Amino acid sequence: MGRPATKPAELRDGYYIEIRNKNSNSGVKIRRDNSDQMHRAAKEYERSKEVIILGKFKNGKAVKNS
Numbered sequence: 451m452g453r454p455a456t457k458p459a460e461l462r463d464g465y466y467i468e469i470r471n472k473n474s475n476s477g478v479k480i481r482r483d484n485s486d487q488m489h490r491a492a493k494e495y496e497r498s499k500e501v502i503i504l505g506k507f508k509n510g511k512a513v514k515n516s
Contacts, residue, residue, distance in 0.1 A: 466504040467492050
């Protein structure tokens with residue numbers, strides 16, 4: 451075994467949503483290639499999970515919409 455990684459994983463380019471169980475503090479980030487696919491996935495998961503839309507990421511950082 452060994453020590454767990456201390457550096458957070460770098461996010462690939464794309465659109466991200468975070469899926470959590472209701473009343474949970476941690477979640478799973480899901481990547482989609484475009485905004486339309488991201489919104490479809492969010493709509494699908496929101497029936498049973500808590501969904502947070504994180505938006506577009508490029509070079510591991512969030513891109514602000516201007």
